[in-house]
Each structure stands twice: as structure tokens, then as C-alpha cells.
Amino acid sequence: MASAMRGKTGQQQRRQFLKTALVCSSAFALTGCLGSSLGSLPGDQVQPTAQPQTTGEVIGTGSVRVGLLLPLGSTGGNASIGTVFKNSAALALQNFPNADVQLLVKDTGGSSEGGRAAAQAAISEGAELILGPVFAPAVSGAATAARAAGVPVIAFSTDTSVAARGVYLLSFLPETDVKRIIGYANSQQRRSYAALIPEDSYGAVVEAAFRQEVGRGGGRIATIQRYKASGSDTSDLIAKTAALRSVINSIDALFVPAGGNVPPLVVQSLSSQGANFGTIKLLGSGQWDSAQLKNSPSLAGAWFAGPEDKGFQGFAQRYQGTYGTPPPRNASLVYDGVTLAAGLIRSAGPQRFQQSILTNRDGFIGIDGLFRFRNNGLNERGLAVYQITGRGTEVVSPAPRDFRTGF
Numbered sequence: 001m002a003s004a005m006r007g008k009t010g011q012q013q014r015r016q017f018l019k020t021a022l023v024c025s026s027a028f029a030l031t032g033c034l035g036s037s038l039g040s041l042p043g044d045q046v047q048p049t050a051q052p053q054t055t056g057e058v059i060g061t062g063s064v065r066v067g068l069l070l071p072l073g074s075t076g077g078n079a080s081i082g083t084v085f086k087n088s089a090a091l092a093l094q095n096f097p098n099a100d101v102q103l104l105v106k107d108t109g110g111s112s113e114g115g116r117a118a119a120q121a122a123i124s125e126g127a128e129l130i131l132g133p134v135f136a137p138a139v140s141g142a143a144t145a146a147r148a149a150g151v152p153v154i155a156f157s158t159d160t161s162v163a164a165r166g167v168y169l170l171s172f173l174p175e176t177d178v179k180r181i182i183g184y185a186n187s188q189q190r191r192s193y194a195a196l197i198p199e200d201s202y203g204a205v206v207e208a209a210f211r212q213e214v215g216r217g218g219g220r221i222a223t224i225q226r227y228k229a230s231g232s233d234t235s236d237l238i239a240k241t242a243a244l245r246s247v248i249n250s251i252d253a254l255f256v257p258a259g260g261n262v263p264p265l266v267v268q269s270l271s272s273q274g275a276n277f278g279t280i281k282l283l284g285s286g287q288w289d290s291a292q293l294k295n296s297p298s299l300a301g302a303w304f305a306g307p308e309d310k311g312f313q314g315f316a317q318r319y320q321g322t323y324g325t326p327p328p329r330n331a332s333l334v335y336d337g338v339t340l341a342a343g344l345i346r347s348a349g350p351q352r353f354q355q356s357i358l359t360n361r362d363g364f365i366g367i368d369g370l371f372r373f374r375n376n377g378l379n380e381r382g383l384a385v386y387q388i389t390g391r392g393t394e395v396v397s398p399a400p401r402d403f404r405t406g407f
Contacts, residue, residue, distance in 0.1 A: 051063075051065065051125075051126045052124065052125050052126055053125070054102075054104060054125050054126075055121070055125065056104070056105060056106060056107075056121075057105040058102055058103065058104060058105065059086075059089060059090050059093060059102075059103040059105060060093045060099065060101045060102045060103050061102060062099055062100035062101040062102045062345070063100055063102070064100050064101055064102065064128060064341075064345045064352075065101075065102045065103075065104055065122075065125065065126040065127045065128060066101055066102070066103055066104070066127055066128065066129045066130070066131055066338075066341050067103075067104050067106060067118070067119065067122025067123065067127035067129070067130040067131065067132075067151075068086070068089055068103045068104060068105045068106065068122075068131050068132055068334075068338075069106050069108050069115060069118045069119060069122065069130060069131070069132035069133040069138065069142055070082035070085050070086055070105065070106075070107065070108065070132050070133065070134060071107070071108050071109060071110035071114075071133065071134055071135060071138065072086070072105075072107040072108075073107045073109050081134060081328075082107070082134070084327055084328060084331050085132070085134065085156070085331065085333075085334040086105060086334075087319065087322070087323050087327075087331075088319065088327065088331045088332070088334045088335045088338075089103055089105075089131070089334050089335070089337075089338045091315075091318060091319060091322060091335060092334070092335045092336075092338035092339050092342070093338060093342070094322075095318070096338075096339060096342050099342035099345070099346070100342070100345050100346065101338070101341060101342050101345060103131075103338065104121075104122045104125055104126075104127055106118035106119075106121050106122050108132070108133045108134075108135075108138040108141075108142070109138075110133075110134070110135045110137070110138055111137055111138060111141070112137040112138060112140050112141035113141060114138055114141065115133045115137065115138030115139060115140065115141030115142035115143075116141035116142060116144055116145045117141075117145075118133070118138075118142060119141070119142035119143075119144075119145035119146050119151075119153075120145045123145065123146065123149045123151055127151065128151060128352075128353055129151065129152055129153075129154065129341055129353045130142060130146050130151055130152070130153040130154070130155075131154050131155075131334065131337045131338065131341065132154075132155060132156055132334070133155060133156070133157070134155075134156045134157060135157060136157045136159035136161070136162050139153070139155040139157045139159070139162040139167065140162050142155070143155075143162065143164065143166075143167045146166070146167070147166060147167075151353075152166050152167075152168065152353050152355070152358060153166065153167045153168065154168045154169075154170050154337050154340075154341075154358075154373075155167060155168070155169055155170065155171075156169075156170055156171050156330070156333045156334065156337070157169060157171060158171045158172065158173060158174070158202075159201075160173060160175070160205065160378060162377075163376060163377030163378050164376065164377045165355070165375060165376065165377060166355065166377070167377045168358060168359075168373040168377050168378075168379065169377060169378060169379055170333050170336065170337055170371070170379060171330070171333060171379075172286050172307065172330070172333075172368075172381070173378060173379060173381075174202060174205050174206050174209065174257070174285065174286075175205060175206075175209045175378075176305075176379070176380060176381050176383060177206075177257070177285040177286045177287075177305045177306075177383070178206055178209035178210050178213055178257070178285065179209060179213055180305035180383040180385065181255075181283050181284070181285065181303060181304060181305040181385060182209075182210060182213035182214060182217065182255070182283070183213060183216075183217065184303065184305070184385045184396075184397050185217075185253050185281065185283055185303070186213070186214075186216070186217025186218075186219060187217075188281075190219065190252050190253040190281055191217075191218070191219045191220065191252060192219065192220055192222055192250060192251045192252050192253065193210075193214050193219055193220070193221050193222065193251060193252075193253045193254070193255060194221070194222045194223050194224070194225070194244055194247055194248075194251045194253075194254050194255070195207070195210055195221070195223075195224045195225070195254070195255040195256070195257075196225050196227060196237070196240060196241060196244070196254070196255070196256050196258075196262075196266060197210070197224060197225070197226050197227075197255075197257060197258075198226070198227060198228075198229045198257075198258055199226040199227060199228050199229075200229065203226060203257075206257050206285070207224060207226075210224075210255060222247040222250055222251050223243075223244065223246075223247050225240035225241070225243050225244060226240070227239070227240040227241075229258070234261075234265060237262065237265065237266070238265070238269055241265075241266050241269045241270060242269065242273070244270065244275075245273055248270065248273065248274070248275050248280070251280060252279060252280060252281060253280065253281045253282075253283055254266075254270075254280055254281070254282050254283065255283045255284075256282065256283070256284060257284060257285040257287060258285075258287055259284070259285070259287030259288050259289075259290060259293060260287070260290075260292075263282070263284060263288065263293060263296075263299055263302070264293075264296055264298050264299065266282075267282065267298045267299065268298065271298075277301065277302075278301075281301075281302070281303060282299065282301070282302035282303070283302070283303055283304065284302060284303070284304030284305075285304060285305060285306075286304070286305060286306045286307070286383075288302075288304040288306070288388075289304070289306040289307075289309075289329055290329075293388065294386075294388055294392055294393050295390065295391060295392060296388065296390065297390035298390075299388045299390070300388055300389055300390035301387065301388065302387070302388045303385055303386065303387055303388075303396065304385070304386055304388070305383045305384070305385050305386075306383060306384060306386060307368035307369050307381060307383055307384070307399070308367075308368060308369040308384055308399050309384075309393075311332070311366070311367035311368060311369070312329070312332050312367055312368065314367075315327070315331075315332055315335060315367050319331065332366075332367045332368050333368075335366075335367055336364075336366035336367055336368060336371075339366060339367075340364055340366065341353075343364075344357060344358075355375070358373050359372070359373045359374065359375055360372070361403065362402065362403065362404075363380075363402075363403055365401075368381070369381065369382050369383070369384075369399045370382030370399065370400060370401060370402065370403065372403060380403070382399040382400040382401070382403070383399055384397060384398055384399040385397035
């Protein structure tokens, strides 16, 4: 590597080095990386220092400590999420042998106070990076403690209000879904849109992105119907779907971002009103990434945006083989977070978790494909566009492999 870097500027050296880090952060390239000697940035030497005593559960035996903050003791079923994420972290280290990482597992309880206490405990025990928490209140609490100590946070919440400089979200963000699916629909000459959007904080974010992307493509919005979602009560959704009757013959795309039972119910209701889904393209989001919807005959022909699924399928098989149950779709987030930390420790020396490293513009490749962090804490992902066949999905627009080629 040293000879390859001769004659390059410091910036070029760093860029070349980061490319190596990206490869070693990839869930698909770990074997090749482990067989090489990457060294550290020119002139950098890692000096071992005495570490404080740890308390609680620890995963891994490496010298670099990373806090793993999860809702292990929270109520309402959230503890199971914490357990799944902890299992995924352990699986990442199993598949990255000799990683110089030690994960300090701390329980947030899912609360702001719990997040702050968990972060403080991890940092006091030598954590240089925080992975997690999962829920927005805990992220907010952890961020307060981490910011005071100058420790970056890579969290798993989808609530963009907790993102900030030094607090990065690795989650699947609704804005990215909307940008990808509406951008693709624009490229396929869809020009007249309607939308059925839940009247909640998620819906507000989705609607803002929807308006922006339709406008960017020169399209028009015939109507946006906002419905109240309250448990299993679908009366308002049905009423707002019926309100589309006045524009149903003048649109060529209908955006329904919510998953679960919402898309089939919308199709059933509109079909009974004479809607022609041969001419109206139904558009969805990453919330559609479930076996229920992908195998639904009533949704055949619909498009939705989502991360690459080949990597996740392999991960899910390994997870089920190890723990006996299939993982939820977002379990890959913590796997990628741990793998990223391990890859940067191996490749970036003492600068491993600096903002310039974490936010480099080339990004990283993980189980869910290409991603990068922005300075404001949000992320960008390279998503694919899938078409539902009624017996699964087929890719109609592949996910990009680098950010330079665009979307």
C-alpha cells in the first residue's frame, strides 16, 4: 500500500485509504480484507492505553471499545427488539474474526434518562463510539452525554429530529424512500400524482418529501388525502380513499407509503370504484418490504423503493441458523453498524471515528447496500426499485454501487 501511495497528495492518500476502509466495511468482502495487512494512515501509530474496568455484558475481546445501547429492559415488547439487535451485533463479530472491537452492552430502557445514563456508563468505561440507541427519546438522552464527551453516536432511530452533527442515523429514512420511488416514477413519465398519507409525524415527513420530488420532476399533485390511523380502525382510511374518486381518472400514479394492511385495502376500495391499475401506477415505500405485500396478487405491478435484499437474505439465514428465528428487517442495521466500526478500526487508525472519516462522500457498503452519513446526521442510501409480481418481487431499477454515478 505504501508504494501505491507514493507521489500522491495527502488528500489523495486519504481518499485511497478510505476506499480500502469501504471494502473492509462491506459485509460481502470481509474474507478478503482479513487476509490483508492494511496498516494505518501514514505517520499514525496507535498507542495502547490502560482501560477502565467494564461492567455488564461485553461482546468481543478487542482493544477498541464501542458502546452498544439497546432497550433491553424496556416494556411493551421493546425488549425483544433489544435482544434481536444484540444478537445481530454478536453475529457481526462472529463473521468478522479478529476484529479489534469490544462492545459494551448497556440498557437504555427506551427512555431519555436511560439513554443518557447508558451513554455515560459506556463512555466512562472507554467507549470511543456509541452504536444505538434505537428509540428517539433514548437517542436524545445519549446524545447529550456523548456530545459533552466528544464521542460520536450512530443511532438506529428513524426520527430525523434527533439527528445532528455527531449524531448519525443509520436507519432507513422515509425521505430517502420518497426521493427514490418518486424520482423513478418521474423518469418513467409519471406526471399526475395523488397520495394517501397517514396523519402523523411520519406522514408529515413523507408529504414534504413527496411534494418536493414531484415538483423536481415537473409533475403535478392532484390531491393529497391524509387519514387518521388508530389501531385496527380503518374507517378514516376508507373514507379518504373514497375521496379520490374525483381525481381517479386524471392521475397516473398513486403514492401509498404505509405498509401492513393499508395497500391491499386501498386497492380493493378503489377497484370497486372503477380505478384502472393498468394505467395508474401504485407506488410504495420501504414499509412495503414484507412477505405479506410482496406476495399479494392485488398489488402485482406496483413499485416500491427499498434496500438491496440479497445481502439481507444471507444475513437472515445466518441469523436463523444461529438463533432459531428469522430476524426483523431492521436487524441488519446493527450488523452494519458493528461491521462499519470494525472496518474503520482496522483501516483508519486513531482517526477512525472522526467526523471527516464517518462523513466521507464515498460512503460505505454494507448488507443493505450503499450508504453515507451527512454532516447533519442524516444518511443517504442507494436504494433499488422493486416491482411486485404477486409471487415476490423483481428489480426494475438496481441500487447504485457508488454515489458518483447518482441515482
